[in-house]
Structure formats: C-alpha cells, structure tokens
Amino acid sequence: MALITFLLICINGIAQEIAVMVKNDLDFDRKEVVAVKRKHLAKLLRSHSQNDIRIQKANSHEYLPLQWIDNDGDGKVDELLFVAEVRANETEAYKLSVDSKTSSSGIMYGTYSRFIPERSDDLAWENDKVAFRVYGPKGQQEALKGIPGSTLSSGVDIWLKRVSHPVIEAWYAGHKASPGYYHTDRGEGYDPYHVGASRGTGGSGIWIKDSLQVSENFIAHRIIATGQLRTVFELDYAPWGEFGVRETKRITLDVGSNFSKFEVTVRSDKKLPNYAVGITMHRNEGKVGMDKKKSWFRHWEKIDDAYIGEGIVTDPETIMSAFAYVSKTADQSNLLVLLKPNSKIVYYAGFAWQKSGQVDDVSEWDAMLQRQAQIIAHPLEVKI
Template identity: 60%
Template sequence: MRKGLIMMINKKRIFLFFCAIDCILNVNTLSAQTSVQVKNTLDFSRNEVVAVPVSALKSFLNKNKESDLRIKDSSNKYLPIQWIDYDGDGKGDELLFLATIDAKKTNIYTIVSDAKIRLPETEVTTYSRLVPERADDYTWENDKVAFRVYGPKGQKEALAGVKGSTLSSGVDIWLKRTDQPIINKWYKGYLTDPMFYHKDTRGEGYDPYQVGDSRGTGGIGIWKDDKLQVSQNFISSKTIAEGPLRTVFELTYAPWSEFGVKETKRISLDIGSNFSKFESTFEAEKPVPNYTIGITLHKNEGEAKLNDKTGYYLHWEKIDDAFVGEGIVVNPAVIEKSIAFKSEIPDQSNLLVVTKPQQKLTYYAGFAWQKSGQIQNQKDWENILQKQSQIIENPLLVKVK
C-alpha cells in the first residue's frame, strides 16, 4: 500500500509539473512583450510621433496578432497607436505611437499583446481627403494647421474661366485657431455660402491666404534664367492613411517644364506639428538644373530670412489684423542657394530655396498664425523653425529590444 501511495504521489507531482509548464507557456503566449527604446539627443523636450517598421516587430508578430498589439509607457499608461499600410495589402507596414521625451533622456516603452485592453481614444486627430464638392481640392489638417492643393477639375474650370477655380500647384494654408477638425465643416458651409470659410465668424479661423500662381507655402518649381517653371494642378491623388497620429497621401503631376519632369509627391502631417513633410520623387526627360521650393511673398510687405547654413527659411507677414509666419526646413547639404525674389507681376514674388537636382527631394513646409495662440511674435516662429531644423538633423533614436 505504501508503494502504491508513493506512486500516486509521484504521478501527482508529474501532473502538477506539466500543468505548471503549460500555465507558464500560456502566460508567456498571452503576455509576450518586448520594448522600444526612444532616445532624445537634443537639449529640449520633444513630443513626436515615433515610427517603428514592421520588420523590427517580426519576432513579436510571429506570435501575436497585429490587432492585439498595445503600447504602454513607464507609468503603465497605454498610448494611442496607428498602423500605416503603405502598399494597400491590408497589413501594417509601420507602427506609430506618440512619445514625449525630456531633453537628453531615453524612454522605454513596452509592447504587449492583449486584445482586452481598449485602445485609448484621442481628442484630436489628423485628417485628409479629396474634396469633390469644391471642384477637387485635396485638403489635410491636424490639431494645429490645415493645407490644401488643387486638382484636375479645378484646373479645367480655371482654364474655362469659371469663377472661384484655381490653376496652381502652390500650397494653400488655412488659418485655424481650434484643435478640432474643420475641413468637413468648412466645405459643408461652402455649399450654401461660397464665402463661408473666407470669414472668421465662428472663432475657428478662416482662409484669407492668396496663392494664385505663386508657390504658396511649399510649392515646387525649377529656377532658370530668373524665372520659375512650375507644374499645373495635380492629376491624381491617393489617400494612404488618416488617423489619430498621422495622415499620408500621394499626388501625381503631369510632365511639366522644358525638362519633362514627372513628379509624385507624398505628403504627410503628424499630430502636433506645424509642418507638413513633402517627399517629391522626380523623373526627368532632360538633365534638370535644380529643384526649387518656394513661399509666396505676396505684395512684398513682409520680412524674409534666409539661412542656408542651418536650412530653415522664414517669412513673416501681416494678413488682415494678425501676423502669420511661414517657413521651409530642408537639409542644408542639398541647398545650392536661396533668394527673396521680388516681382511687380502678381503672384511672382517668392522666397526661393534652390536645391541640387536629385531623384527624391524631402523637405518640410508649414506655418503658425498669431491668433491660434501658438506664437505671439516673429521670434516665437523663428524658434519653432530652428527647433524643426535640429529635429530633422537629429531624429529620435529608436531601438526595438
């Protein structure tokens, strides 16, 4: 009997042993985690969208579903995330989350797999879309700024003399003073009142900005013989992403200039940023002398500052009863020269940043409006531009462990 009891005890131990192993395996499967280390090398704090390529998450996603992924900070607070699917295959190519990092600090974020944890909602967002209700503008925004460009129907109408249509590849800016979305609201108002968003009657902002044939804030051209060769309106658009952290879309342009340039422009805008990121890819039939980025100087009544050494360019002007700061930030290594070109011809005065010819040109263009509360004076705007140039030169260092 004693022998039988010993055997029963041993069997029970074996059973408990394997149960324990099974429980450990199940726990590891459910709570498998990894970490993302984000380092800020600059001497000021940063609040930026971090992008993690899916290739860096391969070992994690081999064991867990993409839809179950969650990220928390060191205080165990779960953060909003966004997946970007660039190729449209239904799978995420890049994972985004928002990181707030003090000067010269490194933060550790933990990735967990738990479908039961609800993704945190955000009060603000990014957004973009084609707008067929007003010809075919393409418009985008975040909690700070809004922009638009003009499409093929608008071009056709402009050439036909239809009032209110625009023939331009310049970039329009909408002056908003709310962190809430305004695109859909303003275009809905436009349907009954074409002047709806040209008047600041609701405390949200308005569009007083004249683009015309100028470069607006960030349009492209080719500078030759003291003249700017530019494209017409975009011919097609594709929305890639819009969500709480980033909106991304692409525009294509018909061949333009004497050099037969075909251009695809990918534009993205992150939450909390005053700057859209422009990535223009070019194919040219003939050698191109340069690609030039511009900001309209309107009637030459504002102030322009050119900084080839650091790669940021400032325009400060008064529009109606408040000031607006516009700017371009680009890697100084690609710059050939810059000029504030003034002309008596309407819409031909532009701050021009002439860059070396290359297949792909990346730059940032944006603005801040005094009435938004983001800036009070020109120095405030210049500080934002200076920080943006440092951010471009010193991106956050991201390591998945």
C-alpha cells in the same frame, strides 16, 4: 527615421511584450511620432492579433494612442506608430504588450486628408495645429473656362485654424451651403491666404533664366493613410516645362507638427538645373529670414489683423542657394530655395498663425524653425 532596437519578453515560448527605449539627444523636450516596423513585431504578431497590441510608458498603466499604417498600399500594415514624449537630453521607456480587453486611450485631435469633389476637386489635409490644400484637374479645367472660384495653381494653400479639433469637413460643408463660408472666422479660424499662381507655402518649380517654371494642378491622387497620428497621400503631376518634368509628391503630416513633409520623386527628359521650393511674398510687405547653414527659411507677414509665419526646412546638404525674388507681376514674388535636382527630394513646409497661440512674434517663429531643423538632423533614437 529613428534607429530602433528591442527587448523581446516571452512567457512559455510565446512573445508577450517588447521593451523600447526612446532617447532625445537635443536640449529641448520633444513629443513626436515614432514608427516601429512590422518586421520587428513579427514574433509578437505570430501569436497575437495586431488589434490587440498596446503601447504604454513603462511606468504607466494607461495605453497610448497608436496607428498601424500600410505605406505601400499592398493591403498589409508596414509600421506601428505611437507618440514618444521625451524630455531634453533624456531617455524614456515604453512597453509594447498584448491586451484584448482594454482599448487604447482616445485623443480629441488627429490627422486627416481627403479628396474634396464638392469644391471642384481640392485635396485638403490637417492635424491639430495646421491645415493645407492643393488643387486638382477639374479645378484647372474650370479655371481655364473662366468659372468663378476655380483655381489653376500648383501652389500650396494654408488654412489658419486655432482649434485642435478637425475643421475640414465642417468648413467645406459650410462652403457648399454658402460659397466662401471658410473665408470668415467664426471662432475656429479661416482661409484668408491667397495662392493664385504663386508657390503658396511649399509649392515647387524649376528656376531658370530669372524665371520660375511650374507645373499645373495635380492630375491624380492616392490617400495612403489617415488616422490619429499620421496622414499620408500622393499627388501625380503631368509633364511640365521645357525639361519635361514628371513628379510624384508624397506628403506626410504628423499629429502635433506644424510642418508637412514633402518627398518628391522627380524624373525629366533633360538634366535639371535645380529644384525650387517657394513661399509667396504676396505684396512684398513681409519680413524674409534665411539661415542657410541651419537650413531654414522664413517669411513673416500680417494678414488682416494678425501675423503669420511661413517656413521651409530641409537638409543643408541639399541646398544650392536661396533668395527673395521680387516681381511687379502679381503672384510672382516668392522666397525661393533652390535644391539639388536629385531623383528624390525631401523638404518640410509649414506655418504658425499668431491667433493659434503657438507664436507671438517673428523671433518665436524663427525658434520654431530652428527646432524643426534640429529635429530633422537628430531624429529620436529608439533602442533598449
């Protein structure tokens, strides 16, 4: 979370604008979502509606997209989001002001998440770069009954998209009319990724006695926010495994990012040995890479006629160990990262598809993972 300090400008005792400086102390350009807490805007909001708040670069007359977000679901907004774009080792000035006549600039892309009852009960989410989905209780019931097309898994599926506009609604609508629609690439991308009982990209479990204990499908969900800049939702899981693990996952995806942020609240009846996060290695034909010191882990594989890189990034202080577990049993080969079993666990999971134009080879994917690790360790600093 960025450190935020403000300069408040008042006219006749009424707050009119706030000057904000955003500093990037890394050696590459960054374009990321910044969150400003409502309490820092209290004086501005005392005299003006939140709907009239605008954000712009200090040297520009164009208003940037913004999003208000209610993080705790109490009906009151907690933060104002905007995208800060700052060059390497530089500081950029922004200005929050009041304008009831001019709208903020729109953007073609954004973020989105939705519960999907029309395809069993998936929950899918996306931004302009990537798309994901997980599976719900009805899908589990159907799978146990042997109904074709249903899924019993707590793994994370990924959808390969190569367009910036949303695809979830169109692909599910196509699937409803013609089952399996989204398994064919019609120019926007498709879903060739197999999850099954594996961890997919970012699924979790407990590693003990050379095997992985995992939960079943989520049992409840809550959409916290969805909009131009950020989508947030929560998933609850029924108690599972010999440790009686109970968990809630809060998942966040920002516009422009290839990585979903997982914040997991974990409770258990017994002391946990670890908390494992994984990436499926499918048929063990891909390349595994690890940098434990810099805290990123990757898999690079060919699916159909193009390559895809999947990755996990986390705080190095939380890592216990990591290894590639190879199994002859289908869906049990996973790259596993064992994290310290704290009550709150945070990690990032994401991917890049060669056909999206974001990466050409494994070295570029490694560089993207390295940048993500640096971004986590050095959040944008926002001050006067």
